[in-house]
Amino acid sequence: MNTPNTCTNCGSPLGDDVRGGLCPACLLKCGMQTNTMGFSQEDPPGAPWTPPTVEELAPLFAELEILELIGRGGMGAVYKAREKDLDRLVALKILPPEIGRDPAFAQRFAREAQAMARLSHPNIVTIYSFGSVPLPQSQPLYYFIMEYVDGLSLRRLLDAKNCGSDEALAIVPQICDALQYAHDRGIVHRDIKPENILLSRDGQVKIADFGLAKLVGMAAAPDLSRPGEGKPDVTAAGGKVMGTPHYMAPEQLERPGDVDHRADIYSLGVVFYQMLTGELPTARIEPPSRKVLIDVRLDEVVLRALEAEPHRRYQHVSEVRTQVETIVTHPMEVRRHLPYGPWGWEYRSQRTLWGLPLVHCALGWDPATGRRRRARGIIAFGDRATGVVAIGGAATGVIAFGGFAAGVIALGGLSLGLIGMGGSAVALLFAWGGLAVAPVAFGGMAVGLYGQGGLVLSAARLPRVWGSYAAFVFYGLGSLLGLLSIYLSAVLHRRRPGATGYRGNGGAPNGRLLRWMGVCALAALAIWLLWAYRHFVATGGRRGAPLSPPAAARSASGTWTVTLSSGATVELLSVSAHPSADGPWWRPDGSPLGEWPYSPPNASAYPQDGQRAREVAVCLTDLPPGDIDTTWAFLPAVSRSGGSPRPQDDGSQLAVTAVIVPDAQAVITVRFGVAAGPWETLAETNGQGSSSFSSQTGSILVAPAVAKGEGAMLTVTHNVTNQATRVVAVTRDGREVATGPSTSAAGSTFAQHTFTFHNTPLEDILAFRFQVRPYEWAAFENVTLDPAGGSGLRSSPSEAPGPEAF
Known part of the structure; x- marks a missing residue:
């Protein structure tokens, strides 16, 4: 008899796709x-x-x-x-x-x-x-x-991706012992899932939450001292479906009144499958050994436990334990079976050099060993190739080309060598590709001592010989090389006849695979063309990130003071040669200032031949209440040092920065940004793993947090521009500790900031919040880099275009 599917509150009928619970109307009332x-x-x-x-x-x-x-x-x-x-x-x-x-x-x-x-x-x-x-x-x-179990749940272990076949084979027998003990006493758990499987610090498994379990056979009152006596009779309270849908046996959903201990065996099979593969089984269950490299005998154990009909499953959970123990105590070599017969082809030239054939081609399977053939020669070509020149799915040699390539010069989807080129390249000297890791690295993401490309993480940046779009060229060509390597690998590593995307015995990839690879290549090209166009429009053809659009208000022409919308006033005070302790100061138009009225600034710069150093001073008044953030920008771009505001006796704040400019440069545009007001949270993470976020403001990649002394450190890579940034650490006692970047490294499109919390231990932090707020800019054009009568251009206030508020 079918149980009516109605709302537990008002009794109204529910749809066929809803199994128990509240109707939408009652759910809305509860939410309010x-x-x-x-x-x-x-x-x-x-x-x-x-x-x-x-x-x-x-x-x-x-x-x-x-x-x-x-x-x-x-x-x-x-x-x-x-x-x-x-x-x-x-x-x-x-x-x-x-x-x-x-x-x-x-x-x-x-x-x-x-x-x-x-x-x-x-x-x-x-x-x-x-x-x-x-x-x-x-x-x-x-x-x-x-x-009380001091440890963690299996769910947390799965979420951390720290559960494999070894852990599964250690955990499952203990679950079986617990369930068999309960089943022998007439109790069915009914809700076996990772959240209810606890792992203590000493490795012991504990099954928790028998709150949904139903007593079996109490009416018959069997003797509990004699396990198995009495016929179990399971009934759910009120005929309700109880359990967690992903882990419930089919009969729990369809016939909740007919559930017995075999429902726990099905739930155990789901948990076992998830521990082995990291995925929940779907309607058409694929054997675990096709997803991960495990003992194929585990397929039979898992698939039998997951049988839809109870009579086809294991009838006692102790049988599962016995099968698992047999696999553990009698291991077999884990290797992939021959996907088809002893197909293969081999050619070996008769001429040799250094004891190796000049040319050796070896494809397919060796029927004697059951493994793929390996080509070894001066020129080697095959599934696995080793030689002076090696070409193959996995190639090692002086010059290696393949899906995986390792050699002095390596080219491939993944390349390792002295010089590496490919989709991902790791090299001891020079690397080029989509991801390049080497002392000298060029690529979409370049990591090394010297780098150039899209996102650069290096101690020093190489000169931009190829312009600001080098990342597009490097990443695009690296991606195409990676696709070519994948194609070659697919040709060599043939699968069994009839496999998706492949022809028959030994055939090359069919048109479907080639079409998919073409779509991937066109998609990568389209994405990079769109990025190039948007970057050009946003910057007006200039290098670097754009500033925010100008505000409606402008200050009067001829003055060097700007009032921002927040009420803050930014005054460009003066310019001086560096160091300024003994030298004169002059106003932005070049007229002399006289005696410097403030304490010496804390800034330093070290120009090289053909360069000179200057100091620029800005005064801030009428600042809004609360904290503010400030920054500098110059056109043309320069290297600078210092620049943080310092409070003065009259209530104002003074900011002085040192810049290095070419000797031939006479004037410069100075921009000073002030960020005030509320912060906006763009990303929040617990710091336990890498996380990525995307919004209209920009893309953010947060690395795992690490302990540093008595505190913690978090690294954030982002392309958020024209915004002040900070990270707020939320502690277990509810405190919020905010800090700005302690170190920064900027690329052409991405910047990397490190945030350090010196007195907040990592274990006390529950979450990290990456927050931003926009800068409002005051711009001062034609600022003279030399005093009147010097080598620079003198501009009077009336002649200058005047400052602007952005």
Whole structure:
């Protein structure tokens, strides 16, 4: 008999694609309700429940010192606590008060809790006690006091990508022991999933949350001291589907009243499959060994556990353990089987040099060894090739070309050598490609001592011999070379007949594969052409990132003061030769200033032959309340040092920077940016892994956070322009610690900033927030680099175009 699929609140029918729960109308009502205490007699069924705080629970459990809330879910909330009398850590699980509205719940709770408390096994979380506490004007609060497991859940291990076949083969037998113990006593878990599998620090597995388990065979009252006696009879409370859909057996969804212990075996199969492959099984389950390199015998174990019909699965979970133990104790060589018969072709020239054939071609499989043939010669061509000149899917030699290439000169999709070229190139001397890592690196992303390209991470940048679009050329050609290597690898590494994208026995890739590769090449070309066009439009043909558009307001012509929209006033005070301690200062138009009225600036510059150093001073007044950020920009671009504002006795702030300019340059345009106001969060991460974010403002790549002394350090690479940046660390106690960049490295399109938190340990930080706010610019044109009567051009205020607010 089919159970009506209706809303648990109002009883209205639900669609076929919704299995239990609330209808859209009730869900919307629940989303608009607020309950801050979690204890309300008026809460309707299905209303959102907020767990009580530690302070609210403390009076109800005098025997416990409740420390913190560590988890919550649909079946309640879990707190970390300490038993005062026994001085041991425990886990306190409380159930939502609304479930106690059922008059029969108290009896059912007592019966099922007693059954769960009887489960005493090393791989099952122990129930120490249970019961209920009365609440004023509300239903009783039901609770469990359980064993506290110091470790992490299998879900966190999977999310961190730290679970492979070795870990799976160590974890699954312990899960089997726990489930078999429970099944022998008539209890089915019904909700086996990674969140309910805990791993202690010593490697022991603990199965948690039997809150959804249903007691089996209690009516018959079998003797629990004699496992297996009595016929199990499973019924779900109210005929409801209980469990987690991705891990539920088909009969749990279709016939919840007919579920027995074999549903746990199916859920274990899902978890096993996910541990081996990192993916959940789909409707058409593919054997795990086709996704990852594992023992093919595990395919039979996993696929049998995942059979849709219960009678075709393992009938006892102990059988799964036996099969896994057999595989562990009798390992076999893990290798791919021959995809088809002993196909192959080999040619070896009779002439030799240094004991090697001049030409050796070897393709396909060797029937004697079951492995691919390897070509070895002066000129070697094959699936695997080694020679002076080696060409193949995997090639090693003096000159190597292939999908994977290693040699003195290596060209390929992935190349390793003294000189490397390809899609990704790592070299000891020179690398060129989409990703290039070498002492001298050219590419879309260049990493090394000297670099040039799109994103450059290097100690020094090479001169821009090829202009600002070198990244386009390098990355485009590197990508095409990588595609060519993939094609060659596909030709050599043929699969079994009938495989997608391939012809029959030994044939070359068919038109479908070639078309896909053509689409990839055209897409890469289109993306780079779009980038080049947008970059040209944004910069007006100039190098570097554009400044923000000019504001409507301009200051009067002939003055050297700009008032920004925030109310701040920026005054370009003066210019001087560097160092300025003993030298004269002059106004931006070249007229003498006289005695310098401020303390000596903290700036330094070291010009080379054909260059000279100058100092530029700016005064800030009427700054808005709160913190501000400032920056400098010059046209033409120059190298500079210093420039941070320093408070003065009169309440103003002084900013002085030292710049290096060519001897022939007479005037310069000075831009000074001020960022004030609220910050906008563009990215937020927990710092445990690399994360990427994209928005209209720009693209952001956040590297994993690392500990540094007593603090933490985070590196952010981004192409956000014309914005002040900072990172806010949110600590476990709710504090927000903000810091600006401690070090910076700028490329033509991307910049890399390092943010250091000196007194905030990494383990105390819950999240990092990358925030920005825009700069507003004051621009001063025709600033004279020499005093009147010197070698520079003198411009009077009336002749100068005047400053601008951007």
